[in-house]
Amino acid sequence: MGSLASFNELGNGFSNNVNPLDPDEFRRQGHMVIDFLADYYQNIEKYPVLSQVEPGYLAKRLPTTAPYVAEPVEAILQDVQQHIIPGITHWQSPNYFAYFPSSGSVAGFLGEMLSTGFNVVGFNWISSPAATELESIVVDWLGQMLDLPPARDRMLLKVGRENIGKLVVYASDQTHSALAKAAKIAGIDPKNFRAIKTKRSAAFGLSPESLRHAISTDVKAGLIPLYLCATIGTTSTTAVDPLIPLCDVAKEYGMWVHVDAAYAGSACICPEFRHFIDGVEGADSFSLNAHKWFFTTLDCCCMWVKDPSSLIKSLSTNPEYLRNKASESNQVVDYKDWQITLSRRFRAMKLWLVLRSYGVANLRNFLRSHVKMAKRFEQLVITDNRFEVVVPRYFAMVCFRVSPSALPFRNADDDNEMRANEFNRKLLETVNAEGRIYVTHAQVDGIYMIRFAIGASLTEDKHVLMAWKVVQETVDAMLNTL
Amino acid sequence: MGSLASFNELGNGFSNNVNPLDPDEFRRQGHMVIDFLADYYQNIEKYPVLSQVEPGYLAKRLPTTAPYVAEPVEAILQDVQQHIIPGITHWQSPNYFAYFPSSGSVAGFLGEMLSTGFNVVGFNWISSPAATELESIVVDWLGQMLDLPPARDRMLLKVGRENIGKLVVYASDQTHSALAKAAKIAGIDPKNFRAIKTKRSAAFGLSPESLRHAISTDVKAGLIPLYLCATIGTTSTTAVDPLIPLCDVAKEYGMWVHVDAAYAGSACICPEFRHFIDGVEGADSFSLNAHKWFFTTLDCCCMWVKDPSSLIKSLSTNPEYLRNKASESNQVVDYKDWQITLSRRFRAMKLWLVLRSYGVANLRNFLRSHVKMAKRFEQLVITDNRFEVVVPRYFAMVCFRVSPSALPFRNADDDNEMRANEFNRKLLETVNAEGRIYVTHAQVDGIYMIRFAIGASLTEDKHVLMAWKVVQETVDAMLNTL
Numbered sequence: 001m002g003s004l005a006s007f008n009e010l011g012n013g014f015s016n017n018v019n020p021l022d023p024d025e026f027r028r029q030g031h032m033v034i035d036f037l038a039d040y041y042q043n044i045e046k047y048p049v050l051s052q053v054e055p056g057y058l059a060k061r062l063p064t065t066a067p068y069v070a071e072p073v074e075a076i077l078q079d080v081q082q083h084i085i086p087g088i089t090h091w092q093s094p095n096y097f098a099y100f101p102s103s104g105s106v107a108g109f110l111g112e113m114l115s116t117g118f119n120v121v122g123f124n125w126i127s128s129p130a131a132t133e134l135e136s137i138v139v140d141w142l143g144q145m146l147d148l149p150p151a152r153d154r155m156l157l158k159v160g161r162e163n164i165g166k167l168v169v170y171a172s173d174q175t176h177s178a179l180a181k182a183a184k185i186a187g188i189d190p191k192n193f194r195a196i197k198t199k200r201s202a203a204f205g206l207s208p209e210s211l212r213h214a215i216s217t218d219v220k221a222g223l224i225p226l227y228l229c230a231t232i233g234t235t236s237t238t239a240v241d242p243l244i245p246l247c248d249v250a251k252e253y254g255m256w257v258h259v260d261a262a263y264a265g266s267a268c269i270c271p272e273f274r275h276f277i278d279g280v281e282g283a284d285s286f287s288l289n290a291h292k293w294f295f296t297t298l299d300c301c302c303m304w305v306k307d308p309s310s311l312i313k314s315l316s317t318n319p320e321y322l323r324n325k326a327s328e329s330n331q332v333v334d335y336k337d338w339q340i341t342l343s344r345r346f347r348a349m350k351l352w353l354v355l356r357s358y359g360v361a362n363l364r365n366f367l368r369s370h371v372k373m374a375k376r377f378e379q380l381v382i383t384d385n386r387f388e389v390v391v392p393r394y395f396a397m398v399c400f401r402v403s404p405s406a407l408p409f410r411n412a413d414d415d416n417e418m419r420a421n422e423f424n425r426k427l428l429e430t431v432n433a434e435g436r437i438y439v440t441h442a443q444v445d446g447i448y449m450i451r452f453a454i455g456a457s458l459t460e461d462k463h464v465l466m467a468w469k470v471v472q473e474t475v476d477a478m479l480n481t482l
Numbered sequence: 483m484g485s486l487a488s489f490n491e492l493g494n495g496f497s498n499n500v501n502p503l504d505p506d507e508f509r510r511q512g513h514m515v516i517d518f519l520a521d522y523y524q525n526i527e528k529y530p531v532l533s534q535v536e537p538g539y540l541a542k543r544l545p546t547t548a549p550y551v552a553e554p555v556e557a558i559l560q561d562v563q564q565h566i567i568p569g570i571t572h573w574q575s576p577n578y579f580a581y582f583p584s585s586g587s588v589a590g591f592l593g594e595m596l597s598t599g600f601n602v603v604g605f606n607w608i609s610s611p612a613a614t615e616l617e618s619i620v621v622d623w624l625g626q627m628l629d630l631p632p633a634r635d636r637m638l639l640k641v642g643r644e645n646i647g648k649l650v651v652y653a654s655d656q657t658h659s660a661l662a663k664a665a666k667i668a669g670i671d672p673k674n675f676r677a678i679k680t681k682r683s684a685a686f687g688l689s690p691e692s693l694r695h696a697i698s699t700d701v702k703a704g705l706i707p708l709y710l711c712a713t714i715g716t717t718s719t720t721a722v723d724p725l726i727p728l729c730d731v732a733k734e735y736g737m738w739v740h741v742d743a744a745y746a747g748s749a750c751i752c753p754e755f756r757h758f759i760d761g762v763e764g765a766d767s768f769s770l771n772a773h774k775w776f777f778t779t780l781d782c783c784c785m786w787v788k789d790p791s792s793l794i795k796s797l798s799t800n801p802e803y804l805r806n807k808a809s810e811s812n813q814v815v816d817y818k819d820w821q822i823t824l825s826r827r828f829r830a831m832k833l834w835l836v837l838r839s840y841g842v843a844n845l846r847n848f849l850r851s852h853v854k855m856a857k858r859f860e861q862l863v864i865t866d867n868r869f870e871v872v873v874p875r876y877f878a879m880v881c882f883r884v885s886p887s888a889l890p891f892r893n894a895d896d897d898n899e900m901r902a903n904e905f906n907r908k909l910l911e912t913v914n915a916e917g918r919i920y921v922t923h924a925q926v927d928g929i930y931m932i933r934f935a936i937g938a939s940l941t942e943d944k945h946v947l948m949a950w951k952v953v954q955e956t957v958d959a960m961l962n963t964l
Contacts, residue, residue: 019942020777027517030516030588037512055607066842070841084616088612099603106508106511109508110511113598117586120584129571130570162647185667188669236802359553362552458503
């Protein structure tokens with residue numbers, strides 16, 4: 001590299017190259033990739049859903065340096081087929097039941113194309129008014145669908161900077177790991193992060209009494225309660241924290257309450273699920289990841305804040321090179337002041353396409369169909385008395401395991417729970433290694449369980465039935481060899 | 483909303499709807515949007531490059547709630563044309579010379595399509611090995627193209643958490659505003675952020691002597707020097723901080739040195755520009771935004787870290803639900819531990835497509851053609867003695883203004899510099915309001931200047947000549963009315 005010289009290298013740089021954004025080439029190559037991806041979706045079930053490659057596989061197949069001269073798109077797509085696809089874990093496969101879904105859709109994809117095509121950097125209003133205004137509009141639409149309360153003023157939290165070491169953040173021990181990481185990054189002393197213990201008897205929801213006890217202990221010790229994160233649909237088991245009493249406790253201490261409904265918030269656009277976020281009017285902020293279970297491609301996190309001024313006060317910057325009349329008119333929103341980074345993608349385009357292409361009716365239907373399939377799977381688990389559903393199923397995820405009682409008795413000293421954990425761990429590994437379905441696990445309160453999360457857009461009844469068959473057959477074989 | 487019921491609403495949720503990811507619909511609608519965008523690029527010069535809408539325009543045109551029933555893609559695209567495009571500031575227009583470029587390309591777009599199509603959430607290796615491994619490969623490729631040093635060990639910075647209030651961050655007063663914001667978010671006391679003054683006589687580069695003076699003053703006061711950000715190509719004027727002597731000073735104090743080459747780093751793949759980052763081997767981290775001037779759609783920020791372990795130590799989380807054999811084998815990278823968020827888009831796909839589709843030769847050519855056009859523009863400015871180039875042009879941005887001496891003499895008490903600032907401010911506003919081109923400004927050391935940044939992929943010689951004509955004609959008219 002660097003020692004070669006091509007015709008282009010020696011050219012004048014103006015006329016010898018096709019422009020990198022040439023509209024005719026855009027059209028030709030764009031159609032080619034649409035067909036490539038449509039074929040991919042048509043054939044997706046032929047691939048093992050969990051990638052079967054070994055660490056380091058790709059470096060063995062690709063060159064060690066970038067090409068010096070251009071390569072045709074045909075050759076690149078061939079490499080995608082031969083070398084990239086084997087290394088993909090197919091989140092869009094109908095047999096993907098792992099983690100939480102990453103539910104793609106035609107509308108989400110089209111929105112991403114438009115966003116990428118315009119390729120604007122919407123940090124302030126003037127840099128593309130439509131990006132800012134469409135974002136306000138669609139996030140309001142979704143807020144209405146969720147029946148969120150409209151914004152109102154509140155007293156700003158007033159904590160002197162010299163007290164940063166005294167601030168305490170509260171959440172349950174089921175809260176997503178992102179919270180502890182965010183708190184650490186924000187300068188909160190990790191020893192002031194309280195992961196309050198939850199119990200299986202309360203379905204792993206955060207107890208308001210435990211919260212009050214933790215806060216009052218801290219206050220007595222001279223610390224300052226700052227922030228409570230309540231979760232609607234935890235990652236391990238989709239547990240739900242009781243918003244109304246938690247917000248009451250937090251209010252007494254003037255804390256900021258954030259509601260993390262990253263996964264389960266989507267379901268709350270259906271009237272029959274809305275009760276899970278009752279009490280949200282007592283919270284200061286609420287978030288939902290449309291890229292999880294709302295048919296919008298990664299990434300699209302929606303956040304509502306009761307009092308944006310406290311956010312803006314904290315995150316606003318106004319360097320001279322970004323000054324403009326529109327911002328100074330105070331008639332517009334500059335979303336750069338609502339987030340950490342300056343650059344912003346035009347994500348509103350995706351959410352708009354999804355909301356319009358499907359409408360509220362179909363979106364509810366899609367979500368309900370996933371919940372219905374989860375109920376069916378739950379029923380299958382219950383019907384086979386070797387298995388148990390470990391925690392209540394609220395949404396489209398079933399947490400189940402082979403019961404300790406289904407394992408052959410060995411001797412009285414055996415720890416049945418530990419044996420069950422080992423058995424279920426091996427069950428998960430065996431099922432995943434085989435590649436027909438992909439599921440993941442959780443371990444809560446000492447219990448190892450399999451998380452069966454439904455939400456891939458292509459999943460239908462038959463895939464759920466097949467998955468259950470795979471689980472049953474694997475257990476049959478495992479029990480036979482015990 | 484909520485009171486209507488459609489057939490779908492009452493259906494069983496399994497069979498009455500077209501699947502949201504139906505491959506045939508994907509193909510049909512995907513082709514439609516490719517044609518829509520190809521037409522957009524073909525017609526892009528017909529639109530005013532800076533959006534001419536008024537604040538609040540879009541809410542007047544769109545409904546106040548999401549539709550209850552699905553809408554056809556044809557209707558949505560019609561609305562994009564009629565209601566969204568007027569609110570777009572066309573960053574892809576060849577007449578866009580504002581801020582820094584957001585240089586789209588066919589290859590960048592295709593990479594985005596593939597990334598979105600697979601829609602994997604590559605937080606750890608197992609969640610899609612290809613996403614992690616391709617990222618390591620292409621970032622290595624680009625590192626080679628920039629001739630960055632390979633990684634090596636270094637002593638971890640050891641600062642007790644109780645001293646967070648004593649940590650000091652250093653940069654020049656030309657550093658991007660994102661740094662002060664990041665430092666504040668990370669818990670650095672804003673009064674410990676040093677924006678060291680630069681001078682026009684040093685082309686606004688950070689002086690190592692000034693840095694040393696600031697550090698030694700802080701150390702005497704009991705503070706702890708933590709971090710230096712040096713910039714190659716500042717936002718206001720593309721100033722370049724001298725890396726070799728700055729790293730020498732920082733090394734004496736054991737500080738972390740980050741090199742922000744967000745914009746100008748791209749040019750450094752050309753041998754004739756590589757000298758701008760000479761000394762980078764003395765830094766701890768280096769970043770470049772491929773979405774600025776490297777033909778990769780937003781967003782794609784590349785970062786190299788000398789010692790990833792210090793990053794991982796700070797950002798790693800290992801909740802049970804993410805545990806897997808591959809991670810525990812220590813044979814793989816889990817990029818979640820290199821960043822703040824857990825979810826990650828498959829951005830490597832975009833960079834790979836760009837590198838392969840164009841090759842090093844064409845990429846250098848594209849960049850050189852932009853620099854060549856900037857030189858031509860600079861020459862035009864110099865030739866008209868009413869104008870001056872305010873700071874040296876290093877890359878593809880020219881900072882110019884109408885000279886104070888070109889303005890008619892009024893009286894001896896006039897502040898000529900202030901009058902020039904006012905004149906140039908009005909020049910910028912007039913040019914932008916007319917909509918044929920879009921440029922932005924900077925104000926440095928009291929001087930208001932127009933930033934003419936070349937880098938939109940569709941820009942050719944003729945657009946640069948036209949832009950200069952627009953500027954000249956506007957100045958002619960303005961001087962005539964003085």
